[in-house]
Amino acid sequence: MTKKILILPGDGIGQEVTASAKEVLDFLIAEHNLDFSIEEMDAGGTAYDKFGSPLPEKVLAKAKESDAILFGAVGGPKWDDLDWDNRPEQALLSLRKELELFANLRPAFLFNELAAASPIKNHIIENLDILIVRELTGGIYFGEPRAIVEDENPPYAFNTMVYNENEIKRIAKVAFESAQKRGGKLCSVEKANVLEVSKFWRSIVSDMAKDYPDVELSHQLADNTAMQLVLNPNQYDVIVSSNLFGDILSDIAATLSGSIGMLPSASLNSSSQGMYEPCHGSAPDIAGMDVANPIAMIASLGMALKYSLDQKELSDSIDRAIKEFIAKGYRTKDISTNDEYVKTSEVASILIGILKNG
Numbered sequence: 001m002t003k004k005i006l007i008l009p010g011d012g013i014g015q016e017v018t019a020s021a022k023e024v025l026d027f028l029i030a031e032h033n034l035d036f037s038i039e040e041m042d043a044g045g046t047a048y049d050k051f052g053s054p055l056p057e058k059v060l061a062k063a064k065e066s067d068a069i070l071f072g073a074v075g076g077p078k079w080d081d082l083d084w085d086n087r088p089e090q091a092l093l094s095l096r097k098e099l100e101l102f103a104n105l106r107p108a109f110l111f112n113e114l115a116a117a118s119p120i121k122n123h124i125i126e127n128l129d130i131l132i133v134r135e136l137t138g139g140i141y142f143g144e145p146r147a148i149v150e151d152e153n154p155p156y157a158f159n160t161m162v163y164n165e166n167e168i169k170r171i172a173k174v175a176f177e178s179a180q181k182r183g184g185k186l187c188s189v190e191k192a193n194v195l196e197v198s199k200f201w202r203s204i205v206s207d208m209a210k211d212y213p214d215v216e217l218s219h220q221l222a223d224n225t226a227m228q229l230v231l232n233p234n235q236y237d238v239i240v241s242s243n244l245f246g247d248i249l250s251d252i253a254a255t256l257s258g259s260i261g262m263l264p265s266a267s268l269n270s271s272s273q274g275m276y277e278p279c280h281g282s283a284p285d286i287a288g289m290d291v292a293n294p295i296a297m298i299a300s301l302g303m304a305l306k307y308s309l310d311q312k313e314l315s316d317s318i319d320r321a322i323k324e325f326i327a328k329g330y331r332t333k334d335i336s337t338n339d340e341y342v343k344t345s346e347v348a349s350i351l352i353g354i355l356k357n358g
């Protein structure tokens with residue numbers, strides 16, 4: 001059956017990094033005669049400018065029937081003053097919600113050659129290799145009721161943090177299974193000392209541990225994890241957390257590895273449909289300058305091949321090619337330690353050269 005891929009470049013450097021990933025994808029399709037169909041559509045601010053919506057109906061419909069969505073990034077100052085429903089970020093939030101992409105997998109790893117680009121001392125981050133599993137469609141980002149109440153004195157605002165048992169079990173299952181395939185350690189992170197939702201989360205995850213005797217489970221408070229990620233990140237293998245805490249912790253983890261331009265992510269639902277995107281945003285400060293690092297986007301394509309497109313070997317070959325790219329000394333501007341660097345538009349053809357020889 002033809003596998004359907006939808007590319008949503010979005011805004012800013014999203015356009016540039018998805019172009020690089022598409023170059024690699026086109027090469028793989030031709031080289032391995034893959035039965036893939038590719039379609040490209042607008043999302044985010046770019047879609048708002050053309051169609052008056054950050055996620056036009058036809059884009060959402062196409063996304064629903066795709067096996068994998070390659071998503072660049074959305075947002076930028078041009079659209080900052082739009083009302084809530086029209087902001088570019090709504091494209092992402094709606095896709096996550098509509099496709100029930102509840103499991104966000106964010107690997108954070110360090111190529112030791114790039115340790116100098118990390119803000120953390122080398123001996124602390126050497127061999128960094130952790131996976132953050134973040135719940136993506138529940139919790140306080142989606143909880144109702146929510147409001148800003150302006151007509152009271154004093155005015156106030158509130159959100160609702162809520163998880164039901166099924167939501168916690170399905171994300172914990174993804175995390176336990178990921179730990180089984182990796183180093184066998186899972187740390188569940190919440191704030192069980194102050195939040196009922198977290199106490200509930202902890203008791204459910206604890207109960208599930210007996211079904212995974214090969215996984216060593218620990219629990220940690222989110223503020224401590226934020227600190228430990230900087231002090232001793234190698235104590236972790238897999239971290240599982242809610243939408244809010246996972247958001248913050250995965251950005252800390254991303255920073256450890258030197259550049260946010262290196263880190264991919266996958267957001268999956270229960271039928272292996274997935275959205276694949278770099279961890280970074282649209283980087284308006286460098287958009288259009290041909291200096292963005294497209295590796296996070298290309299590695300996200302690698303995750304798509306593994307999780308949604310049944311091409312694990314090709315996924316591994318992309319990971320190996322990226323390793324070789326770094327080992328051979330190629331650097332984009334964000335990870336270069338001198339004035340020499342390869343441009344965004346040059347990265348894909350270098351990787352394709354490595355893949356051809358690989």
Ligand code: NAD
Nearest residue numbers: 073074075076261280281282283284285286292293294334
């Ligand atoms: P950002 O990730 O876009 O940029 C942060 C910093 O990292 C900038 O200095 C940028 O130049 C640099 N950077 C990011 N990606 C890079 C890459 N691939 N190569 C080299 N350098 C890179 O975050 P921000 O500046 O806080 O947000 C900019 C816009 O992006 C905002 O509108 C925000 O809402 C949006 N955003 C979107 C997403 C998304 O689409 N998933 C995620 C985060 C932020």
